[in-house]
Amino acid sequence: MSHDHDKPFVLPADQIHIPAGSMWRKMPIIGLLLGAAGIGGAWATSHGDTHAFWYAYLVGYMVFLAFALGGLFFVILQHLVRAGWSIAVRRIAENMMITLPALCLLGLPIIFLGAHDLYHWTDVAAVEHDFMLNAKKAYLNEGFFRIRMFVYFGVWTLLSLFFYGKSTGSDGKPELGIRAAHSMRFWAAPALFLFALSLTFAAFDLLMSLDPHWFSTMFGVYYFAGSALSMFGLITLTVILLHKSGYLRGVVTTEHYHDLGKYLFGFTVFYTYIAFSQYFLIWYANIPEETMWFGYRIADDFLPLTFLLVIGRFFIPFFFLLRRGVKRNAFTLTLAAVWVLFMQVVDMFWLIQPVRAHHHALESGDHVMHMHIGAVDILALLGAAGVFIAAFTWALGRKALVPTGDPRIEESVQFENF
Amino acid sequence: MSKPLKKKTYGLLAEYDSARAIYHACEQVRDAGYKVWDSHTPFAVHNLDKAMGLGPSVLPWIVFAMGMTGASLAMLLQWWTSTIDYPIVIAGKPYFSWQAFVPVTFELGVLFSAFGAVFGMLGLNRLPMWYHSLFNSERFLRHTDDKFFIAIEARDPKYDPQKTRELLERTGALHIEEVED
Secondary structure (H helix, E strand, C coil), rough: CCCCCCCCCCCCCCHHHHCCCHHHHCCCCCHHHHHHHHHHHHHHHHCCCHHHHHHHHHHHHHHHHHHHHHHHHHHHHHHHHCCCCCCCHHHHHHHHHHHHHHHHHHHHHHHHHHHHHHHHHHHHHHCCCCHHHHHCCCCHHHHHHHHHHHHHHHHHHHHHHHHHHHHHCCCCCHHHHHHHHHHHHHHHHHHHHHHHHHHHHHHHHHHHHHHCCCCCCCCHHHHHHHHHHHHHHHHHHHHHHHHHHCCCCCCCCCCHHHHHHHHHHHHHHHHHHHHHHHHHHHHHHHCHHHHHHHCCCCCHHHHHHHHHHHHHHHHHHHHHCCCCHHCCHHHHHHHHHHHHHHHHHHHHHHHHHHHHHHHHHHHCCCCCCCCCCCHHHHHHHHHHHHHHHHHHHHHHCCCCCCCCCCCHHHHCHHHHHC | CCCCCCCCCEEEEEECCCCCHHHHHHHHHCCCCCCCEECCCCCCCCCCCHHCCCCCHHHHHHHHHHHHHHHHHHHHHHHHHHHHHHHEEEEEEEECCCCHHHHHHHHHHHHHHHHHHHHHHHHHHCCCCCCCCHHCCHHHHHHHHHCCEEEEEECCCCHHHHHHHHHHHHCCEEEEEEECC
């Protein structure tokens, strides 16, 4: 309740800087090693089955791209609505967002090496004999695909560098911070447009076009909902881990936990709304070319996975996060965040792997959907994780853990839920 | 001949002139062990509930129970009407097409939750209330303007006209009066 406006607001330096000897500062090297070992190991264990390798690679890539895009979304949104509470955790999201340049590099192999194994529509001869793919040729062709991917990567890199540069540039310089805050607020609105369009079309191109006959206009929002959800999970988890190692104490408080928990809960409902709406419309219309996408996901081995998705994406987190006390307790919130991250992996697996199983079921002629989770899947996921962790923790150690130059940092630290 | 009505005491009303003053006064009344008392402020004072030692409200549980009831009733109604009471084949789909029932289930769950929240809140606050003893005090009218009040009711087990008044004086009250019931 007490505000002392005569004294400048200064946060304790040992709480907002990670010193050089800390385990956190070693994580970039560990991450890089994990990334190289994971991707190399996945390639080795795929034994020349390039399909298995690239599908596993795409699962890992989309899981971690979701964090980075989620971080970008969080930063843009908080500036757009001039949110006060979130400034104390905004730097965590900014560090997630600044992994985008690294993740864009990680996406290049998909465009140049993996596209033929992943995307049926890159097969020019097959497209000629397929009425629907022929009709979509103007959009789904490799040249335009590459141009589009470079546009998305360019937009993401520029947006993340802009917001990261403005924010870190005013660290410890409140006089610069006011101008930076205004500039970021001004650019937040056009940035959100660019973000929404690029994420939607990237989800179409990278995920939906795996099954090029199928289409859903809600698909972009579906990927976005999972992306926002897993981003809030990772912010929560990072803050809790930083608290455990003795940072951000008294800076990020129970009140911020509570708000992050509310966001986890809110986006659980949002995801369910989007995912059910997509299913509901297709179920109602009952048009074969649309229903088959769900059809082979509820067939054979994939039926239990679909049930896990419904229960694990909605029922478990919804009822778990309903109570206020759960969102204000570090332990229960950790459980929720870890569960949400696990379900994001399940969701990406569910979006991508059934396509390969479906191809296999048709080609082998036994028409049974087999689900395989092998070393290649786990190693590819760890590989993408390594690259993400390396970039994320490098950014965490590089600058202060909170945007100290933001004119309203005091408001955020002292924020209380009603 | 009717006997003159004996006037009963509602309690003691203490007046303060700032949020800070009433906040600390509430802490003292709470620590003195009073249970049947309330504070009245012209605007919401952050954390006053903690200063008063109020526990969490039971309202969320009412809302949850109502929401679950609404959702269950909606699903039950649709199941009964479309499979037992008046079964019709629509678009070749099964009678019990739960997918089609989800929107109504969701909406009724939300509607009942909202009813639970609004009417539960009114009920817990014993509203609407046509008479309240505190309005017998002329000074109390300023609680919607610029004054802050604590009212300790006579039915509180710890209430004692003298000791309670002394406690309120120690909290720095600007004015203390006994209010008729």
